[in-house]
Amino acid sequence: MAEGGEDMPEIKVEEVEETTTMYRVYVGNLDQAVDEGTLRGLFEEHGIAIGTILKKKNYAFIDCADQNNVERAINQLNDYNLLGSVMQVEASTSRRRKSNKIAIQNLPVHIKRDEVEALVSGLGNLVRCEQGPEGLVYVTFETQEQAQQAVSSLHGLEYQGVGLKVEIAGGMGPGGGNKPRRGGPRINNQNQGMNRQELPLRKSNKIAIQNLPVHIKRDEVEALVSGLGNLVRCEQGPEGLVYVTFETQEQAQQAVSSLHGLEYQGVGLKQSIRLTVLIDLSKA
Template sequence: MNKLYIGNLSSTVRAADIQQLFGERKLSIGQVLLKSGYAFVDCPDDNAAIKVIETLSGKVELHGKVIEVDYSVPKKHRSRKIQIRNIPPHLQWEVLDGLLAQHGIVENVEQVNTDSETAVVNVTYETKENAKTAIEKLNGHQFESYALRISYIPDEEALQLRCSDLGEERGGRSGREPGQSAGPAPSHKQLDVPLRILVPTQFVGAIIGKEGLTIKNVTQQTQSK
């Protein structure tokens, strides 16, 4: 969840300008990938990412244009999980729960610890359609003088399912006839070309796992590299 998208950039902006902007505001930043009119930056953790969004998005000009900052979640990876920021600190949770329930069944609400005086929560809806509706209806919703800010966030569970599907697709190309039971492939039927799966940057940390434990288990169990 630590990869951010920076949009509405002037054509004159350079990577060094973005790094300087972050440095002036004492915001943690990693690698900067600059494209035409937008860029991607890496943040060290969730708290740093939230601070960058709240500090810069819609509030700061760079080379004459007000920049937009949000989580980098491609459309095809947008799922049931969203993040709601700028929640009034004194708001009763029953009120927020009632508001969220207006747009679908909520499976989970988790508060995120931040340095901000306002609250931040991650919400998981039952369906992607519910999450999409909530973003469309609630983004900018006013609670007193506070306007809610809502974004999609990466769904690690959805990624795992996608990787599982890719594994099944690979198994389907193993040469078995329809209806034939799965079993060890004959030793002479090996893939000449290895299967390569490209993983979006924002999911790399989840796949590596704490101290590399997840990726070690994957490589041991699957013989992959």
């Protein structure tokens, strides 16, 4: 139900799904100097047949040829010291669906539509949002690539004190042919305005940066966002939260894409912390 009580028009969106056998390992705790070439050379040096490498700031997902190569990677490279950092290597998934729809689990039961929009802001064009069983929401993006990016960015993210589980959903959930993995009754689609209708992604030139040091200074925030846009305003929120306003919405979106999930090593910190960065819709 849209604001004002009028039904939002139903849109026809094709949910694309392909399923292929894929063997993948997660490689964590990487030094930022490690690039795709370094990883490929390391794996090949140890006789591990690999394909695509998805490298992030301090972790990567690497596709292996088969299960034997997954096990070889874990046995030979878990706890391997690469450029001064001890790597974490573990199995990621044995099958990967290609779809423009994702399933986000472990969300608060009464999460609102605006909160979901804020969570996925900057990751792609949101087409539809559907309520599943308790704590489960299905989000459909415009493309398969955007859905994959959302999984890589959100899976394992701590949201309101709970780690999210995010995966490609394909045809699961409301309107899909498969039952949700967790089972249980479906929740009425009238819950909190989450329904099978178009949910336009709202934009803002203001972002919220969470998990920052409590006593962070303005010049440290300016250094963090330097090069991402023209900083207009910086406001202190509750502990570890700072609001940053940019000159344009595009600059704010760029900041979210660049900073969300970043391992931040602030002044006086003994270890890095992972930032959560979202578009702030409170006044959008």
